Amino acid sequence: MLRQLHGLPGLLAALLLVTLAATGAVLALAPAMDRAAAVIPAAGEVSVAELAGRVVEHYPGTEQIVRGPSGGVIVYYSRDGQPGADLVSPLTGEGIAPYEPSAFFTWVRDLHRSFLLDDAGRMLAGAVAAVMLLLCISGTLLLVRRSGGWTALLRPLPGSGGKRIHAELARFAVLGLLLSALTGSYMAAQRFGLLPETSQIGPAFPAEVAGGQPAPVATLSALSKVDLRELRELVFPYPDDPQDVYSLTTSDGFGFVDQATGELLKYQSRSEGSVIQQWIVSLHTGEGLWWLGLILGAAALTVPVLSITGITIWWQRHRASEQLPDNADVSQAEAVILVGSEGNTTWGFARALRASLHQAGLRVHCSEMNALADHYPQASMLLVLTSTYGNGDAPASARRFMARLSEFREGKALKYAVLGFGDRQFPNFCQFALDVDAALARKGLSRLHSVELIDRCCASQFSEWGDRISELIRTPFSLTYDPLPSPTVKLELVERSDYGLAVQAPTSILRFEAAEQRGWPKFLPRARKALPSFEAGDLLGVIPPQGQAARFYSLASSSTDGVLEICVRKKPGGLCSGYLHDLKPGDRIDGFLRHNPDFRPAVGNTPVILIGAGAGIGPLTGFIRKNTKGNPMYLYWGGRNSQSDFLYQPELGRYLEDNRLTGLNTAFSRSDERAYVQDKLRQDEIAVRQMVRTGAQILVCGGRDMAEGVKQVIDEILKPLPVDVETLRAEGRYLEDVY
Template identity: 80%
Template sequence: MHCSEMNALAKQYPQASRLFVLTSTYGDGDAPASARQFMARLKEFRAEKNLRYTVLGFGDRQFPNFCQFALSVDAALAGKGVSRLHAIELIDRCSASQFSEWGNRVGEVIGTPLFLNYCALQPATVKLELVERADYGIAVQAPTSIFRFKPAEQGGWLTASPRRFKALPPFEAGDLLGVIPPHGQPPRFYSLASSANDEIVEICVRKQAGGLCSGYLHDLKPGDCIDGFIRPNPGFRPATGNRPVILVGAGAGIGPLTGFIRNNTRCNPMYLYWGGRDARSDFLYQPELGRYLEDHRLSGLNTAFSRTDERAYVQDKLKQDELAVRQMVNTGAQILVCGGRDMAAVRQVIEDILKPLHIDIETLRGQGRYLEDVY
């Protein structure tokens, strides 16, 4: 038996008779990092006549493009003339029971029992104390808060220079904070707006209707503690160097983008496009962004508010600036997008802006110049 990531698909497997493809979907229906080269490699793939395949997708049904990449892989393999061993199945939120049932069904097809018992590894957590929160958006029915934590007293800070978290590994803005909700539920992940050098663990969270973890966080008072852990997310980082960086976000997606700006101490060109509802209620990070404009860590700020007379969205601001955006991309700019799953309109506007350059988002993505953190 041979096992490898999807990016390592070979041109052929002469001795294989079965191909099992297990994949998640990232963001708005895209491939995860370990499978971004799969479709390109599949074009050169030569399947043996006796090879049969099955695809198992993992995702979250709250997203409109649930397991879309798995569905695309299944269709692409069929388009290559490979026969299905078993119809595609989709697993919602890492359901252990669905995974086990899939193993039973596939085991019957291949004549070999497959007893699959998925047990999620519980990460080692650190107790974090809420030291400060800034609340926005209540007046526009979009309660959003910036939470700042520090390791609880037993973690503390190292006094050596440079100072680092004693109880947490090094982390950067754009990495993820896993928060353990009450009652033993699976962790929820939030993009970090801080780095370890900031000596604070900072996240920006909108309270979701019926959201177990967001509601839990919004009920916290300074002095309360949570259990959390760091998950690296190196695929969402501004490039080093002095080429322009275009940051695009909406709502709580401004969190990691603000962290990138905060860390831009060399004052490289960095432009932020961000959308909220009403500047009087939910202009997140307004004081900080004003300071970053003054000290040139932020080169330009363009905001859009949908619940004002302007009735504008962040994609409208991008379109208004399309010539400038296109020029920056033409000179090597990188684009980073962060926000909810309704950011598809932003992607379409960026595609339109790129057309005169005869490139598209996928081309930029392949060059590491278009990165998304969509939740």
């Protein structure tokens, strides 16, 4: 409900909101410009009497002196029967420049106040201000929910893309927009009688005036007691009328001054309502508070971007929530997909999964988690894809799931798997997915696969999860879905090194450069494009010919190395690995980069323990290559045979010599020692434990089985310490890149 309350008014009024904000941002410049053009004396330096005396010397026909909210002094005068107005210096009374309101600012002000439509436009502008007020309040509440509470509102916001931009800008601008919307709505409500309007009736014209010879204005005592900074307006008496008086308006009130005696005849202080009214105007326009005007203008400039990102987010949700084609009936479905989503991002993954299962010949029913049926009579598989909202809460389409689960009648043949979507920057990463997995287990359902968690909509993790589900149900299908597809880059293979043929584990190190342009004239220098920016540990996505899903390979180089390097083992029947292994120098491929900032060695001189097997050595070697400062870095790596598949052997030798690599420990499973990397860790358990005690970070890269074995060994090594792998993982000291 809160999201609809925020989104629908914003969509309907987007263009008007942008117009109101853009014109407001322009008008916010006026107070600062006026302030810059004005001469501002120090407090107590110039009295109103001194100012008036100086002005009259240069403008004998002075009729009125006005001090604007920004401090500029304007004199209105008559000369040779012609009226005029000048901006003057209060220190000398001399003119600075003719004063004439800007036609541009006047037009912008009319557009801002009434959309150039008079009273009807003013009513519309007031309504738009009320919509802005509603958006600020509802947006703040949504931001609090997204951040995980009021106390987390000032912390760095997690997430990425348009949602992150929208949230960050909203957090920056909300106070300024709230102030503008609140004061604008208040003034509009007063204008049209919805709130009482404050009126200030000045004092009556004095009955007794001395009527003597007028004294020079600079000598009038009442005006001498008023500091220039308090002046708002001084109206001169009519010439040759001894019964007329000076009308004085200050920041505190109104009064009359006898032009002969200089006596203050009558004075009336401003009412509280008038003061409040003036403050509301100042807070809305920045008049008299030029610095506030700039802040409000900066806040207003965010509205066009907020509108664009907001509409984009709405459109993405709208497309994701469209009806699914060929959705099987609950009673006939063989596979059921339930979706928990707050912003509908998870729906895109669910659609890809449903389409793949449907193409594989299964009858699939897909719906939101809130629509959990009492029973799925034909289903053997329940797949739950859910995000987590805020501080571990259920997303919008899953808030009734736990309650409905109590009425669910599980079938003996029904097995389930939960896939969580989230962002590791949040303190409760995928917590709701974990809660759902536990609740389904308590209900008595059998797991098809243990719960898995996907970080920041990672397409490669989703594809790999699909491969494992495909194997478990013995139904071939592949998943390919990327909510934020990356632009491809044309790569040319320039070098390759081949290993492992003798032990039936062909593995190649492939080095690519950005492909030079085709059709370039031979008499001109070659035009080779620069590689995009990337770091070792990032991912290269490759879609092979006749392939649908991208396969991802960890990068063993950084863009500063001048080449894009991957280490690929050829898998039996592997479509993409076979395609890459068949490449020859000069061949070209299309690939795209996916940044992987969560798999990086720590910066500093704390020890880094690198653990890998097989092709997993690729990114680990890339980390070592970048360790030019010689920070302590230890590599444990396992292969099959030192004579056949000792990957990167020459490079690692050089890195040991120049101290980029502190220690190297290898294990070969098809040699006389028949050792695995886990065995080498056990042999060095005292050293490993000591390094962890002093703050070491562990990075693991390679196959899933190897990674699980390494985790078990590390837990055994750490038993004497008050930490385990999960503790290190939570501290960012145990990172994995497994496949």
